[in-house]
Structure formats: structure tokens, C-alpha cells
Amino acid sequence: MNESTTPTTPRHKFWRGVRDEAPILLGVAPFGLIFGALAIDAHIAVPVAQAMSSIIFAGASQLIAAQMIATGTSGLVILLVVFVVNLRHALYSASVAPHVRHVTLGWKFLLAYLLTDEAYAVTITHYNQEGDPANKHWYYLGTGLTLWTTWQVSTAIGIFIGAQLPQDWPLGFVLPLTFIALVVPALKDKSSVVTAITAALVGVMTFGFPLKTGLLVAAFIGILTGLLVEGRPK
């Protein structure tokens, strides 16, 4: 890699990604703690609980899987549920794909592994704000690795302190707040505002759908509405 002194060197981009991801960690760490504590509470062995965070590496699906493991659900059902709950990542994959076209296959595998809600949200916000395409993948690596490390460490702490976590702390509320902080500044035109409102309302209406599929339905209807409002490009 070319190491010049311009502010777009791989190292600069990497650390910028780490820095931009930092505030989001406030929302992620409590979830890692909760997952670790919940897994131990469900009598899942310590190495298995930690492996869920490094192998599956997707918070919502891990929490659901832990509950299903605790109640003795069959392996096939767990797989189906994890797959469906994580289907939204296919949308993220399509969304970041144009930005990582040029990187090697090894990089693509690495970045795909790191494609979580929170790393995606920060990375795509940065990509949409800055036109400069140099070393973009290093920025993504910075956000992704920062989130990965936080998730592993907070899971471990959750496993360690287990059920001592106070039940009534509203720590889980931090995550929707971080998402609000990321979405609202991105609402720059009518079509994206309409997309947000539609997706949010449909999300509430479809909340009872099984396996969190309501989220997918809401996202699709929101995207479709955005396209319709935007109209054909002139």
C-alpha cells in the first residue's frame, strides 16, 4: 500500500473509521453485555456463548438463538430463524457493493464478515457524504473492526458478570437513539423523508409478523415509496 502524507492514506482512513464508530459503541456495548449475561442465564457454556459472538456476530439473531437454545428448539428451526432475522444484511450488502467493487476477493470476504448494522450505518453515511474514493475500504475496516472488538469484549464481560446486571436499567434504549442520530441527518430531500416515515409506520404495523419479517416488509415498502416519490430521473 502506498503510504503518502495526504489525508487519504490507508492509515488515516482506518483511524477515521475507528473514530467515527466510537460514539456508536455506547449503544452496542450494553447489548453485548446483555447477550453474554442472557446466554449464561440460559445455561449455554462459556466457549459456546463467546463463539456465537464471533461466528454469528449479529446481535438480534444471537439473542433470539440463545433463547431458543435455552428452550431446546431444534437446530433446523434455529438456523431458519437466524437466517431470516439476518436477511436485512443482504440489503446492506447490495448497498455497500458499489463502494467495494475494486478491492481484492480477500478484502471482500473480510468486509462482508464485518457487515453489521452499526458498522454499515456509519460506513454508508461516510460514503454518502464524501466523494473521495481513495482507500474507502480502509475506512470500512476501521468501523468494522472497532465494532467487532467491542462486541467480543462486551460479550465476554457479560458472560463474566452474568446475572448481576441490573434488570431495570434502560440501557437497551441507547441503540435506537444511535440509529436516530445516524438517520436524521441523512434526511435531506422529500423522498428520503417519505421513505423514513413510511418504513417506520409499516414497521410498527407489521411488528407482530413472525421472525422479524415485518422489518423486511417495512424496509421494502419504504424503499419503494422513496422511488415513487423521487420519480423518474430527468
Added chain:
Amino acid sequence: MSLWLVILLAGLLTFGTRLSFILLLDRIKVPDWFRRALRFVPVAVLSAIILPDLATHNTALDLSLRNPQLYAGALAVLVAWRTKNILLTIIAGMVALLVFQALLRIL
């Protein structure tokens, strides 16, 4: 199926989903509407996560005026819009949640 195998397969499925379009978009020619649709992905998915999150209490939907999360969320939207500052939005939202929780307990 052993638990280890389930976790390994669950990880592979999730990884495959994440990798899907990163590999596919290289090989296929994507129609224009699809490209335009991608711009709406982050806003649509995150909004569809946020409001149901604010509107639920212990996994049950609570759209009543006594749900403090709705007020705190609305205030966070306002702060995010005015300041564009992530940390400030989180702090304002958390403080608002604690205040509204206390207020609704009294009222």
C-alpha cells in the same frame, strides 16, 4: 444436530447473506432503478428498526401516550436534526427518557 454445528452453520448463513451482493454486483449488470433504490436502504431499514423499538415495552407494542420512549425518541429526533451530533443525541435521549419515566410515574 450438535450445538457447535448449529452455530457454525448459522454463522455461515449470516456470512453468506452479508457477502451475497458484494460478490454478485461484480458479475451482473444492475438495472438503473435498483441502483436508485440502494440510496434508500439505510434510511428505510434503520427507520423500520427505530420506531418499533421505541414503541415496544418488554416485547409488547405500546403506542399509548404513557410510553415515555416515544417522547424521548421524538426529542432525540429534534436534537439530531438541530445538532447532527451523535453523542449529544444519545445523551439528550437518555436524559429525556429518565425524566419522562419519572414524570409519567407521578402523573
